Amino acid sequence: MIDAAALEPLADDAWPARERARLGGWRLNASSGRSMRINACWPLAAPDRDPEAALDAAEAWFAARGLPPRFKLTDGLVAPADLAQRLAARGYAATKETQVMLGPTSGAGDPDVQVTAAPDAAFETVFTATAGDPEDGRERIEALNRIPAPARFARLDIAGAPAAIGCAAISAGVVGVFGMRTAPDHRRKGLARRVLRALLSEAMALGADQAWLQVEADNAPAIALYAAEGFAPAYRYRYWTR
Missing domain, CATH: 3.40.630.30 (Gcn5-related N-acetyltransferase (GNAT))
Incomplete structure:
Protein backbone atom coordinates (compact mmCIF):
# COMPACT_ATOMS: atom_id res chain seq x y z
CA MET A 1 0.00 0.00 0.00
CA ILE A 2 1.35 3.41 -0.96
CA ASP A 3 2.41 5.61 1.97
CA ALA A 4 2.36 9.37 2.54
CA ALA A 5 5.99 9.85 1.49
CA ALA A 6 5.23 8.38 -1.95
CA LEU A 7 1.70 9.72 -2.32
CA GLU A 8 2.09 13.38 -1.37
CA PRO A 9 4.40 14.26 -4.30
CA LEU A 10 1.92 12.53 -6.63
CA ALA A 11 -0.92 14.52 -5.05
CA ASP A 12 0.96 17.77 -5.61
CA ASP A 13 1.63 16.91 -9.25
CA ALA A 14 -1.93 15.70 -9.85
CA TRP A 15 -3.55 19.07 -8.98
CA PRO A 16 -0.97 21.54 -10.31
CA ALA A 17 -0.80 25.13 -9.17
CA ARG A 18 -0.52 27.90 -11.72
CA GLU A 19 2.93 28.78 -10.36
CA ARG A 20 5.30 26.39 -8.62
CA ALA A 21 8.73 26.70 -7.01
CA ARG A 22 10.99 24.76 -4.64
CA LEU A 23 13.05 25.44 -1.54
CA GLY A 24 14.81 22.09 -1.52
CA GLY A 25 12.15 19.64 -0.31
CA TRP A 26 9.59 22.40 0.28
CA ARG A 27 7.12 22.84 -2.58
CA LEU A 28 5.63 26.30 -3.11
CA ASN A 29 2.29 26.58 -4.91
CA ALA A 30 0.41 29.72 -5.92
CA SER A 31 -2.72 30.31 -7.97
CA SER A 32 -5.53 32.79 -7.28
CA GLY A 33 -5.62 32.22 -3.53
CA ARG A 34 -8.82 30.19 -3.12
CA SER A 35 -8.08 26.45 -3.27
CA MET A 36 -5.77 25.70 -0.36
CA ARG A 37 -3.79 22.89 -2.00
CA ILE A 38 -2.60 25.09 -4.85
CA ASN A 39 -1.95 28.09 -2.63
CA ALA A 40 0.31 26.61 0.02
CA CYS A 41 3.79 25.45 0.88
CA TRP A 42 4.13 21.67 1.12
CA PRO A 43 7.17 20.94 3.35
CA LEU A 44 7.62 17.31 2.30
CA ALA A 45 11.38 17.06 2.85
CA ALA A 46 14.19 19.16 4.26
CA PRO A 47 14.50 22.69 2.86
CA ASP A 48 17.68 23.83 1.15
CA ARG A 49 18.57 26.24 3.97
CA ASP A 50 18.12 26.80 7.70
CA PRO A 51 14.45 26.26 8.64
CA GLU A 52 13.93 29.81 9.88
CA ALA A 53 15.48 31.19 6.70
CA ALA A 54 13.24 28.85 4.70
CA LEU A 55 10.18 30.17 6.52
CA ASP A 56 11.27 33.73 5.78
CA ALA A 57 11.75 32.86 2.11
CA ALA A 58 8.39 31.09 1.83
CA GLU A 59 6.57 33.99 3.45
CA ALA A 60 8.29 36.43 1.11
CA TRP A 61 7.41 34.28 -1.91
CA PHE A 62 3.69 34.36 -1.08
CA ALA A 63 3.78 38.05 -0.19
CA ALA A 64 5.32 38.87 -3.58
CA ARG A 65 2.24 37.29 -5.17
CA GLY A 66 -0.26 39.07 -2.94
CA LEU A 67 -1.17 35.85 -1.12
CA PRO A 68 -1.20 35.03 2.59
CA PRO A 69 1.41 32.44 3.56
CA ARG A 70 -0.02 28.98 4.14
CA PHE A 71 1.66 25.68 5.04
CA LYS A 72 0.26 22.18 4.48
CA LEU A 73 1.56 19.86 7.21
CA THR A 74 1.03 16.13 6.69
CA ASP A 75 1.05 13.71 9.62
CA GLY A 76 4.38 11.87 9.78
CA LEU A 77 5.81 13.81 6.84
CA VAL A 78 7.01 17.23 7.99
CA ALA A 79 10.53 18.56 7.59
CA PRO A 80 11.89 19.67 9.95
CA ALA A 81 9.98 17.68 12.58
CA ASP A 82 9.47 20.77 14.76
CA LEU A 83 7.97 22.87 11.97
CA ALA A 84 4.57 23.11 13.69
CA GLN A 85 6.21 24.62 16.75
CA ARG A 86 8.16 27.06 14.60
CA LEU A 87 4.97 28.10 12.83
CA ALA A 88 3.09 28.50 16.12
CA ALA A 89 5.85 30.80 17.35
CA ARG A 90 5.18 32.99 14.30
CA GLY A 91 1.48 33.23 15.01
CA TYR A 92 0.19 30.38 12.81
CA ALA A 93 -2.48 27.87 13.85
CA ALA A 94 -3.77 24.65 12.33
CA THR A 95 -7.06 24.62 10.42
CA LYS A 96 -9.08 22.60 7.90
CA GLU A 97 -8.11 19.06 8.83
CA THR A 98 -8.30 16.74 5.82
CA GLN A 99 -8.43 12.95 5.64
CA VAL A 100 -6.61 11.05 2.90
CA MET A 101 -8.26 7.72 2.10
CA LEU A 102 -7.01 4.78 0.06
CA GLY A 103 -9.03 2.18 -1.78
CA PRO A 104 -9.04 -0.26 -4.69
CA THR A 105 -9.90 0.40 -8.30
CA ASP A 209 -4.69 -0.70 -9.06
CA GLN A 210 -4.97 1.67 -6.11
CA ALA A 211 -6.95 4.88 -5.60
CA TRP A 212 -6.64 7.81 -3.24
CA LEU A 213 -8.76 10.82 -2.44
CA GLN A 214 -8.89 13.72 -0.01
CA VAL A 215 -11.96 14.65 2.04
CA GLU A 216 -12.44 17.18 4.82
CA ALA A 217 -12.33 15.37 8.14
CA ASP A 218 -15.75 16.70 9.24
CA ASN A 219 -17.53 15.66 6.02
CA ALA A 220 -19.17 12.56 7.48
CA PRO A 221 -21.50 11.79 4.53
CA ALA A 222 -18.63 11.79 2.02
CA ILE A 223 -16.43 9.68 4.28
CA ALA A 224 -19.27 7.18 4.70
CA LEU A 225 -19.72 6.98 0.92
CA TYR A 226 -16.05 6.32 0.31
CA ALA A 227 -15.83 3.80 3.16
CA ALA A 228 -18.76 1.88 1.64
CA GLU A 229 -16.78 1.72 -1.61
CA GLY A 230 -13.77 0.15 0.10
CA PHE A 231 -11.75 3.22 1.03
CA ALA A 232 -10.00 3.40 4.40
CA PRO A 233 -8.29 6.27 6.25
CA ALA A 234 -4.55 6.50 5.57
CA TYR A 235 -3.34 9.77 7.10
CA ARG A 236 -4.35 13.39 7.67
CA TYR A 237 -3.01 16.83 6.97
CA ARG A 238 -3.81 20.35 8.14
CA TYR A 239 -3.24 23.85 6.85
CA TRP A 240 -1.39 26.30 9.03
CA THR A 241 -2.30 29.95 8.58
CA ARG A 242 -2.07 33.14 10.58
Whole structure:
Protein backbone atom coordinates (compact mmCIF):
# COMPACT_ATOMS: atom_id res chain seq x y z
CA MET A 1 0.00 0.00 0.00
CA ILE A 2 1.35 3.41 -0.96
CA ASP A 3 2.41 5.61 1.97
CA ALA A 4 2.36 9.37 2.54
CA ALA A 5 5.99 9.85 1.49
CA ALA A 6 5.23 8.38 -1.95
CA LEU A 7 1.70 9.72 -2.32
CA GLU A 8 2.09 13.38 -1.37
CA PRO A 9 4.40 14.26 -4.30
CA LEU A 10 1.92 12.53 -6.63
CA ALA A 11 -0.92 14.52 -5.05
CA ASP A 12 0.96 17.77 -5.61
CA ASP A 13 1.63 16.91 -9.25
CA ALA A 14 -1.93 15.70 -9.85
CA TRP A 15 -3.55 19.07 -8.98
CA PRO A 16 -0.97 21.54 -10.31
CA ALA A 17 -0.80 25.13 -9.17
CA ARG A 18 -0.52 27.90 -11.72
CA GLU A 19 2.93 28.78 -10.36
CA ARG A 20 5.30 26.39 -8.62
CA ALA A 21 8.73 26.70 -7.01
CA ARG A 22 10.99 24.76 -4.64
CA LEU A 23 13.05 25.44 -1.54
CA GLY A 24 14.81 22.09 -1.52
CA GLY A 25 12.15 19.64 -0.31
CA TRP A 26 9.59 22.40 0.28
CA ARG A 27 7.12 22.84 -2.58
CA LEU A 28 5.63 26.30 -3.11
CA ASN A 29 2.29 26.58 -4.91
CA ALA A 30 0.41 29.72 -5.92
CA SER A 31 -2.72 30.31 -7.97
CA SER A 32 -5.53 32.79 -7.28
CA GLY A 33 -5.62 32.22 -3.53
CA ARG A 34 -8.82 30.19 -3.12
CA SER A 35 -8.08 26.45 -3.27
CA MET A 36 -5.77 25.70 -0.36
CA ARG A 37 -3.79 22.89 -2.00
CA ILE A 38 -2.60 25.09 -4.85
CA ASN A 39 -1.95 28.09 -2.63
CA ALA A 40 0.31 26.61 0.02
CA CYS A 41 3.79 25.45 0.88
CA TRP A 42 4.13 21.67 1.12
CA PRO A 43 7.17 20.94 3.35
CA LEU A 44 7.62 17.31 2.30
CA ALA A 45 11.38 17.06 2.85
CA ALA A 46 14.19 19.16 4.26
CA PRO A 47 14.50 22.69 2.86
CA ASP A 48 17.68 23.83 1.15
CA ARG A 49 18.57 26.24 3.97
CA ASP A 50 18.12 26.80 7.70
CA PRO A 51 14.45 26.26 8.64
CA GLU A 52 13.93 29.81 9.88
CA ALA A 53 15.48 31.19 6.70
CA ALA A 54 13.24 28.85 4.70
CA LEU A 55 10.18 30.17 6.52
CA ASP A 56 11.27 33.73 5.78
CA ALA A 57 11.75 32.86 2.11
CA ALA A 58 8.39 31.09 1.83
CA GLU A 59 6.57 33.99 3.45
CA ALA A 60 8.29 36.43 1.11
CA TRP A 61 7.41 34.28 -1.91
CA PHE A 62 3.69 34.36 -1.08
CA ALA A 63 3.78 38.05 -0.19
CA ALA A 64 5.32 38.87 -3.58
CA ARG A 65 2.24 37.29 -5.17
CA GLY A 66 -0.26 39.07 -2.94
CA LEU A 67 -1.17 35.85 -1.12
CA PRO A 68 -1.20 35.03 2.59
CA PRO A 69 1.41 32.44 3.56
CA ARG A 70 -0.02 28.98 4.14
CA PHE A 71 1.66 25.68 5.04
CA LYS A 72 0.26 22.18 4.48
CA LEU A 73 1.56 19.86 7.21
CA THR A 74 1.03 16.13 6.69
CA ASP A 75 1.05 13.71 9.62
CA GLY A 76 4.38 11.87 9.78
CA LEU A 77 5.81 13.81 6.84
CA VAL A 78 7.01 17.23 7.99
CA ALA A 79 10.53 18.56 7.59
CA PRO A 80 11.89 19.67 9.95
CA ALA A 81 9.98 17.68 12.58
CA ASP A 82 9.47 20.77 14.76
CA LEU A 83 7.97 22.87 11.97
CA ALA A 84 4.57 23.11 13.69
CA GLN A 85 6.21 24.62 16.75
CA ARG A 86 8.16 27.06 14.60
CA LEU A 87 4.97 28.10 12.83
CA ALA A 88 3.09 28.50 16.12
CA ALA A 89 5.85 30.80 17.35
CA ARG A 90 5.18 32.99 14.30
CA GLY A 91 1.48 33.23 15.01
CA TYR A 92 0.19 30.38 12.81
CA ALA A 93 -2.48 27.87 13.85
CA ALA A 94 -3.77 24.65 12.33
CA THR A 95 -7.06 24.62 10.42
CA LYS A 96 -9.08 22.60 7.90
CA GLU A 97 -8.11 19.06 8.83
CA THR A 98 -8.30 16.74 5.82
CA GLN A 99 -8.43 12.95 5.64
CA VAL A 100 -6.61 11.05 2.90
CA MET A 101 -8.26 7.72 2.10
CA LEU A 102 -7.01 4.78 0.06
CA GLY A 103 -9.03 2.18 -1.78
CA PRO A 104 -9.04 -0.26 -4.69
CA THR A 105 -9.90 0.40 -8.30
CA SER A 106 -12.73 -1.59 -9.82
CA GLY A 107 -13.93 -2.91 -13.14
CA ALA A 108 -17.60 -2.19 -12.50
CA GLY A 109 -18.38 1.01 -14.38
CA ASP A 110 -21.67 2.67 -15.34
CA PRO A 111 -22.78 2.95 -18.98
CA ASP A 112 -24.76 6.12 -18.23
CA VAL A 113 -21.71 8.01 -16.95
CA GLN A 114 -19.81 9.81 -19.71
CA VAL A 115 -16.03 9.66 -19.27
CA THR A 116 -13.77 11.93 -21.33
CA ALA A 117 -10.13 12.99 -21.42
CA ALA A 118 -10.92 16.69 -20.90
CA PRO A 119 -13.64 18.67 -19.13
CA ASP A 120 -16.38 20.02 -21.37
CA ALA A 121 -18.77 22.96 -20.88
CA ALA A 122 -21.42 20.78 -19.18
CA PHE A 123 -18.84 19.46 -16.71
CA GLU A 124 -17.73 23.00 -15.91
CA THR A 125 -21.35 24.08 -15.42
CA VAL A 126 -21.80 21.69 -12.49
CA PHE A 127 -18.39 22.55 -11.09
CA THR A 128 -19.09 26.28 -11.13
CA ALA A 129 -22.62 25.93 -9.76
CA THR A 130 -21.38 24.00 -6.72
CA ALA A 131 -18.33 26.15 -5.99
CA GLY A 132 -20.14 28.78 -3.95
CA ASP A 133 -17.61 31.49 -4.82
CA PRO A 134 -17.34 32.14 -8.59
CA GLU A 135 -13.65 33.03 -8.27
CA ASP A 136 -13.04 29.76 -6.45
CA GLY A 137 -14.83 27.92 -9.24
CA ARG A 138 -12.73 29.59 -11.92
CA GLU A 139 -9.48 28.81 -10.11
CA ARG A 140 -10.41 25.16 -9.76
CA ILE A 141 -11.49 24.85 -13.39
CA GLU A 142 -8.11 26.24 -14.42
CA ALA A 143 -6.48 23.60 -12.23
CA LEU A 144 -8.63 20.87 -13.81
CA ASN A 145 -7.24 21.81 -17.20
CA ARG A 146 -3.67 21.50 -15.88
CA ILE A 147 -4.06 17.90 -14.66
CA PRO A 148 -1.42 15.92 -16.57
CA ALA A 149 -2.45 13.11 -18.90
CA PRO A 150 -3.86 10.61 -18.48
CA ALA A 151 -6.74 12.40 -16.78
CA ARG A 152 -10.40 11.44 -16.87
CA PHE A 153 -13.54 13.52 -16.36
CA ALA A 154 -16.85 11.83 -15.57
CA ARG A 155 -20.32 13.33 -15.91
CA LEU A 156 -23.74 11.87 -15.21
CA ASP A 157 -26.74 13.59 -16.78
CA ILE A 158 -30.31 13.35 -15.51
CA ALA A 159 -33.14 14.24 -17.90
CA GLY A 160 -30.61 15.69 -20.31
CA ALA A 161 -28.98 18.04 -17.79
CA PRO A 162 -25.60 17.56 -16.06
CA ALA A 163 -26.17 16.42 -12.49
CA ALA A 164 -22.97 14.92 -11.03
CA ILE A 165 -19.28 15.03 -11.92
CA GLY A 166 -15.85 13.86 -10.81
CA CYS A 167 -12.34 13.68 -12.21
CA ALA A 168 -9.25 11.53 -11.85
CA ALA A 169 -5.50 11.82 -12.34
CA ILE A 170 -3.56 8.62 -13.03
CA SER A 171 0.16 8.32 -12.30
CA ALA A 172 2.59 5.61 -11.17
CA GLY A 173 -0.12 2.95 -11.04
CA VAL A 174 -2.40 4.91 -8.70
CA VAL A 175 -5.35 7.20 -9.34
CA GLY A 176 -6.35 10.33 -7.46
CA VAL A 177 -10.03 11.25 -7.40
CA PHE A 178 -10.96 14.95 -7.33
CA GLY A 179 -13.82 17.34 -7.88
CA MET A 180 -16.67 15.09 -6.83
CA ARG A 181 -19.65 17.43 -7.15
CA THR A 182 -23.41 16.95 -7.38
CA ALA A 183 -25.86 19.65 -8.43
CA PRO A 184 -28.03 20.73 -5.45
CA ASP A 185 -31.27 19.40 -6.93
CA HIS A 186 -29.79 15.91 -7.39
CA ARG A 187 -28.11 15.23 -4.07
CA ARG A 188 -28.83 12.13 -1.98
CA LYS A 189 -29.75 10.08 -5.04
CA GLY A 190 -26.60 7.95 -5.24
CA LEU A 191 -25.20 9.82 -8.23
CA ALA A 192 -21.78 10.46 -6.66
CA ARG A 193 -21.36 6.73 -6.08
CA ARG A 194 -22.04 6.04 -9.76
CA VAL A 195 -19.55 8.70 -10.87
CA LEU A 196 -16.91 7.34 -8.49
CA ARG A 197 -17.34 3.79 -9.76
CA ALA A 198 -17.05 4.95 -13.37
CA LEU A 199 -13.80 6.77 -12.61
CA LEU A 200 -12.34 3.79 -10.74
CA SER A 201 -13.28 1.45 -13.58
CA GLU A 202 -11.61 3.72 -16.12
CA ALA A 203 -8.51 4.03 -13.94
CA MET A 204 -8.20 0.26 -13.65
CA ALA A 205 -8.37 -0.01 -17.44
CA LEU A 206 -5.50 2.48 -17.59
CA GLY A 207 -3.35 0.37 -15.26
CA ALA A 208 -4.07 1.82 -11.83
CA ASP A 209 -4.69 -0.70 -9.06
CA GLN A 210 -4.97 1.67 -6.11
CA ALA A 211 -6.95 4.88 -5.60
CA TRP A 212 -6.64 7.81 -3.24
CA LEU A 213 -8.76 10.82 -2.44
CA GLN A 214 -8.89 13.72 -0.01
CA VAL A 215 -11.96 14.65 2.04
CA GLU A 216 -12.44 17.18 4.82
CA ALA A 217 -12.33 15.37 8.14
CA ASP A 218 -15.75 16.70 9.24
CA ASN A 219 -17.53 15.66 6.02
CA ALA A 220 -19.17 12.56 7.48
CA PRO A 221 -21.50 11.79 4.53
CA ALA A 222 -18.63 11.79 2.02
CA ILE A 223 -16.43 9.68 4.28
CA ALA A 224 -19.27 7.18 4.70
CA LEU A 225 -19.72 6.98 0.92
CA TYR A 226 -16.05 6.32 0.31
CA ALA A 227 -15.83 3.80 3.16
CA ALA A 228 -18.76 1.88 1.64
CA GLU A 229 -16.78 1.72 -1.61
CA GLY A 230 -13.77 0.15 0.10
CA PHE A 231 -11.75 3.22 1.03
CA ALA A 232 -10.00 3.40 4.40
CA PRO A 233 -8.29 6.27 6.25
CA ALA A 234 -4.55 6.50 5.57
CA TYR A 235 -3.34 9.77 7.10
CA ARG A 236 -4.35 13.39 7.67
CA TYR A 237 -3.01 16.83 6.97
CA ARG A 238 -3.81 20.35 8.14
CA TYR A 239 -3.24 23.85 6.85
CA TRP A 240 -1.39 26.30 9.03
CA THR A 241 -2.30 29.95 8.58
CA ARG A 242 -2.07 33.14 10.58
